[in-house]
Amino acid sequence: MKLSVLVLITAVAVGLSIALVNFHFQGSWYYSLISFGISFGTSFIVFYYLLEKYIYSKIKLIYKMIHNLKLGKDLKEALGEYVSSDPINDVEQEVKEWAGAKKREIDLLKKQEQFRKEFLSNVSHEFKTPLFAIQGYIETLQDCIVDDPDMARQFLKKAENNVERLSYLINDLDEISKLETGEIAINFQKFDFVPLAKEVIDSLEDRAAAKRIVFSLKEKYAVPTPVSADREKIRQVMINLLVNSIKYGRPDGTTAVKIFELHDQFLIEVTDDGIGIEEKHLPRLFERFYRADSHRSRHEGGTGLGLAIVKHILEAHQQTISVRSTPQIGTTFAFTLQKAG
Structure with missing residues (x-):
């Protein structure tokens, strides 16, 4: 609702109230109409001034900041922008949109954080499995490399297989990273x-x-x-x-x-x-x-x-x-x- 309409309704309500009180005590429509006119005019001027200076102008400022900062403009530029003629409804709409956008952003960040935790956990698991296997094979090799050469060769082969698995993991991760950053060119x-x-x-x-x-x-x-x-x-x-x-x-x-x-x-x-x-x-x-x-x-x-x-x-x-x-x-x-x- 526009400011002038809001003030007009308020002033009419005040004027009618005073006119009715005046009529109740004096019983004269003439003086009631005079009191209505005076109170209406006075109320309109006072309310318009007070609302414009202390409330409406603040709402305009809030609207400018929300609307323009959403567009990525800095504060100085935002405060100098044109504002619509009905900022109260616009502020409500802008705040709803802003709140919705922030909620979606927070939900996305939560999902990304959960994905990051799972990814780190999975990477750790995928690397630890062959590393621990290699460590075990090497420790066993130290005990049987002289006494049981055939067994040593078997453990060396198993250790080699786990090293290859580690190599595949690293290469695949490196390839995904380069694809994401565009380092690997696509040769059409x-x-x-x-x-x-x-x-x-x-x-x-x-x-x-x-x-x-x-x-x-x-x-x-x-x-x-x-x-x-x-x-x-x-x-x-x-x-x-x-x-x-x-x-x-x-x-x-x-x-x-x-x-x-x-x-x-x-x-x-x-x-x-x-x-x-x-x-x-x-x-x-x-x-x-x-x-x-x-x-x-x-x-x-x-x-x-x-x-x-x-x-x-x-x-x-x-x-x-x-x-x-x-x-x-x-x-x-x-x-x-x-x-x-």
Whole structure:
């Protein structure tokens, strides 16, 4: 409500009150009208002055500060900006928006803090496991290196395997960090996706066969599928997704690679008929070290960073990846690639 309207209503109320009191004691409409006019005029001037100087001007100042500081302007600039003609309602709206924004910001910070704690805990666990194993093997080696050379060689091999695991962890973390900061350049080039998919499938067939899993790429995809992307990075995406399907696929199962043509993109799906993933885990599946089934995941091996790397590679291509899954039925990872002109 505007200041003049507010003051007018207040002045009319005061004037009517005084006129009615005057009429009650004197019984004259003439003097009641005179008292109404005088009291109305006086009240209007006094209230307008008081509200303008001591209340309304302060509200204007608050509104200017809230509105302009929200836009990132400094205090001096904020105080010199134009304010609307109805700042009371505007202040209410601005404060509600500001409070809502702050609440969302606090909720986001809480989630980030929780993610940071979990990430540090996971990093610590992932590094401690091979480090403690290496330490144990070395201590045992000191006792048996002379008396039992065969046993010493076995422990050396196990220590070497754990060193390799540490190396993989460090390399994967370094790659994610560089992808996030843009240090790893994406070398866009035009290539046919189908031959690349076949190359990756051929390279992993022996590993899949050990678990009696069959890869499927329909013959209808023999037609050219030209995309614009970094070929080696997309190779890495396909390797990670197919290896993931082998780890969590069921024996005697299948993994199918499907390609769908969209308007200006190709949609690639990697679908398995494995153990599936519960819905509650899906939103966090691409987080670093997040495991839907920690015990099974560590038993299957890997660094726990594969899907995080996939997500970062595709985001660096300005493309998206999604997942849908049903427990005991299977999982589908779907990502897009830009068509080559």
